[in-house]
Amino acid sequence: MTELSGTGVTPRAGIGRVVWYRGTTDLEDPPDPATVDPDEELAAFESAQEAAHEELERERERTSERLGEDEAEIFDAHRAFLDDPEIVGGIEAAIENGLPAPHAIRRAFTDPIARFENLDGPMAERADDLRDVRDRLLRLVTDGDRMDLGDLPDGSVLVAERLTPSDTAQLDADAIAGFATIFGGRTSHAAIFARSLAIPAVVGVGEELAQVGDGRELVVDGEQGTVVIDPDDEARNRVSVSETPIVEDHVSTAGGREIEVAANVGTLAELDVAAEQGADGIGLFRTEFLFLDREAPPDEEEQYEAYTAALSAFPDERVVVRTLDIGGDKPIPYLDTPDEANPFLGERGIRRSLGPDSDLFEAQLRALLRAAGDHEDSGGSLAVMFPLVASVEELDAALSRVESVAAELAGEGINHAVPELGVMIETPGSVFMAEALAERVSFLSIGTNDLTQYVMAASRENERVSDLHDPRYPAVLRAIRRTVQAGHDGDAWVGMCGEMAGDPALTDLLVGLGLDELSMSAITVPDVKANVPEIDTDDAAERADRILAAQTREEVVRLLSVEEAE
Numbered sequence: 233m234t235e236l237s238g239t240g241v242t243p244r245a246g247i248g249r250v251v252w253y254r255g256t257t258d259l260e261d262p263p264d265p266a267t268v269d270p271d272e273e274l275a276a277f278e279s280a281q282e283a284a285h286e287e288l289e290r291e292r293e294r295t296s297e298r299l300g301e302d303e304a305e306i307f308d309a310h311r312a313f314l315d316d317p318e319i320v321g322g323i324e325a326a327i328e329n330g331l332p333a334p335h336a337i338r339r340a341f342t343d344p345i346a347r348f349e350n351l352d353g354p355m356a357e358r359a360d361d362l363r364d365v366r367d368r369l370l371r372l373v374t375d376g377d378r379m380d381l382g383d384l385p386d387g388s389v390l391v392a393e394r395l396t397p398s399d400t401a402q403l404d405a406d407a408i409a410g411f412a413t414i415f416g417g418r419t420s421h422a423a424i425f426a427r428s429l430a431i432p433a434v435v436g437v438g439e440e441l442a443q444v445g446d447g448r449e450l451v452v453d454g455e456q457g458t459v460v461i462d463p464d465d466e467a468r469n470r471v472s473v474s475e476t477p478i479v480e481d482h483v484s485t486a487g488g489r490e491i492e493v494a495a496n497v498g499t500l501a502e503l504d505v506a507a508e509q510g511a512d513g514i515g516l517f518r519t520e521f522l523f524l525d526r527e528a529p530p531d532e533e534e535q536y537e538a539y540t541a542a543l544s545a546f547p548d549e550r551v552v553v554r555t556l557d558i559g560g561d562k563p564i565p566y567l568d569t570p571d572e573a574n575p576f577l578g579e580r581g582i583r584r585s586l587g588p589d590s591d592l593f594e595a596q597l598r599a600l601l602r603a604a605g606d607h608e609d610s611g612g613s614l615a616v617m618f619p620l621v622a623s624v625e626e627l628d629a630a631l632s633r634v635e636s637v638a639a640e641l642a643g644e645g646i647n648h649a650v651p652e653l654g655v656m657i658e659t660p661g662s663v664f665m666a667e668a669l670a671e672r673v674s675f676l677s678i679g680t681n682d683l684t685q686y687v688m689a690a691s692r693e694n695e696r697v698s699d700l701h702d703p704r705y706p707a708v709l710r711a712i713r714r715t716v717q718a719g720h721d722g723d724a725w726v727g728m729c730g731e732m733a734g735d736p737a738l739t740d741l742l743v744g745l746g747l748d749e750l751s752m753s754a755i756t757v758p759d760v761k762a763n764v765p766e767i768d769t770d771d772a773a774e775r776a777d778r779i780l781a782a783q784t785r786e787e788v789v790r791l792l793s794v795e796e797a798e
């Protein structure tokens with residue numbers, strides 16, 4: 233038995249057999265040459281080569297427009313490599329000798345890459361260009377053969393270097409026993425998604441995980457943050473179901489202040505999990521998951537159906553839908569999201585909706601206003617909020633788009649209503665402008681995953697700085713306090729939908745800080761709901777004051793454990 237440590241992301245443990253998810257450049261051993269059809273493999277290579285030329289041409293044009301001709305020239309070099317007689321000849325010869333196209337590509341690039349690696353100075357960098365061209369070809373040639381993550385054998389534990397949000401979105405939560413990754417942090421979208429679907433998961437386990445072969449038995453313990461290879465009985469016994477009872481009703485503190493405990497969802501499948509866990513509605517519907525893992529965006533009608541489904545799953549509750557938040561770690565290939573050096577500081581969230589994705593934003597707002605109108609007579613309601621707002625100007629622009637879409641629908645005689653509107657507080661800019669933002673909307677929702685990343689300047693994806701990505705730092709807590717006060721002064725209700733809201737050890741602090749709503753991965757709803765009735769709000773506010781006076785995280789952590797013991 234061997235135990236490895238990582239970051240647990242779901243308070244659940246699962247056991248199963250390892251299935252490796254290999255990237256496109258990791259190839260299995262080649263099959264028997266007698267089973268390879270050289271004509272078919274040659275055709276596969278040629279079509280990947282053609283597709284690579286087209287991609288490079290597009291990237292060249294974009295780069296030339298944005299950065300100028302000099303920068304764009306690198307793509308000419310890449311295109312030249314694609315037609316290099318030595319490389320192409322090598323690929324063709326290897327295929328004729330019985331290798332499949334991907335293996336032939338890998339082999340033909342090996343010597344040229346090694347030759348450049350052995351040179352000094354700038355020529356050595358050419359090796360990187362060659363690797364880039366090779367990987368592009370491999371990606372294109374293996375695309376059709378990518379593992380179907382939605383169809384893994386029951387009881388599999390998926391093990392991967394890393395998983396993207398769209399990889400995770402394909403997983404069948406009922407079939408898989410868990411997943412573990414070499415890289416990744418607790419608030420990466422893959423981790424959040426695992427939590428919403430109650431999939432046991434541990435991320436950031438490190439390179440040692442690479443040693444675990446396919447078919448080995450593995451316990452993934454998301455509670456302890458460990459993976460156990462070839463588990464003994466004690467480790468197997470960790471695999472059990474949470475005992476916390478589900479609370480269907482809304483909950484209030486001891487003094488009678490209601491705290492809404494809602495769920496975060498990204499897909500329609502998660503709506504059922506949220507309802508089963510007793511969530512008081514949806515506090516964050518991450519609509520970008522409707523756009524991932526497909527060839528073209530969902531149209532207005534498809535979105536209308538999705539929002540209507542969410543409202544129907546919670547007919548007497550509020551459903552807060554967030555408008556498209558792509559960019560950052562959620563690129564969407566068909567939208568031509570740019571390759572950026574700092575994607576989390578680049579074109580993401582509302583910036584895209586007000587810029588290159590303006591048409592998508594309009595279609596989304598139309599679908600939302602129609603769903604709100606058609607649901608007006610039910611006991612529940614729709615609310616809409618905007619992600620990654622950093623300035624009042626952005627919020628004003630988004631609100632004016634809502635107004636113009638409403639006028640357009642009215643002109644077309646289409647039933648609609650303007651839903652309750654809110655803004656996510658995820659950037660220091662929005663914290664400092666929270667008063668002005670609250671004047672313009674009816675609620676603020678604090679996204680602590682991003683807020684922590686931007687306040688602490690520590691990427692939510694980078695395990696090397698994961699220690700800094702902790703909302704218990706006083707700077708983050710003070711940003712939260714400021715937001716709650718500004719929101720309430722402006723008569724806005726204030727919620728929190730970052731992962732912090734779902735940590736049961738922090739419920740007392742968050743209620744003490746005055747939050748009105750907490751929205752979280754569905755799986756943590758019962759634990760947080762169980763805490764609320766135990767809380768006396770005046771005492772919690774005093775404890776929060778003491779904690780907010782702390783100057784270090786260490787002191788915060790110490791005070792949290794003292795308060796808990798009281």
Ligand code: PEP
Pocket residue numbers: 424516518557658678679680681682683729730731
């Ligand atoms: C957040 O940033 O806290 C948040 C809820 O949004 P997301 O995790 O989807 O970026």
Ligand code: MG
Pocket residue numbers: 619658679681682
């Ligand atoms: Mg966010």
